[in-house]
Amino acid sequence: MTWNRNNAISEFVRRRRKEAGLTQLELADISGVGIRFIRELEQGKPNLMADKINQVLLFFGHTLTPTEISDETRRNLGS
Numbered sequence: 001m002t003w004n005r006n007n008a009i010s011e012f013v014r015r016r017r018k019e020a021g022l023t024q025l026e027l028a029d030i031s032g033v034g035i036r037f038i039r040e041l042e043q044g045k046p047n048l049m050a051d052k053i054n055q056v057l058l059f060f061g062h063t064l065t066p067t068e069i070s071d072e073t074r075r076n077l078g079s
Helices: 008-019 024-031 035-042 050-059 071-076
Strands: none
Touching: 008 024, 008 035, 008 050, 024 035, 024 050, 035 050
C-alpha cells in the first residue's frame, strides 16, 4: 500500500496542528500518542489504528465517523 500525504485526515491533522501552533511532538504529548504515530498519521500511512486516530482527532473536537459515498466513488474503489 502506498502512503497518501494528501488524504483528508492527514491534511486535517496537519492543518489543525499548525493552526494551534503545535509541533508534532507537542501534539503527541497532549493527545497521548507517540511521536512516530503523529508522523505516520500526517504522512498518510494507510493502516493506522482507528482508536489512536480518534485520540488525536478528539483533541481538535472531532472523531472518525462513517460517511456516505457516492455510487461512482464506490464503483471506483476497486480501481
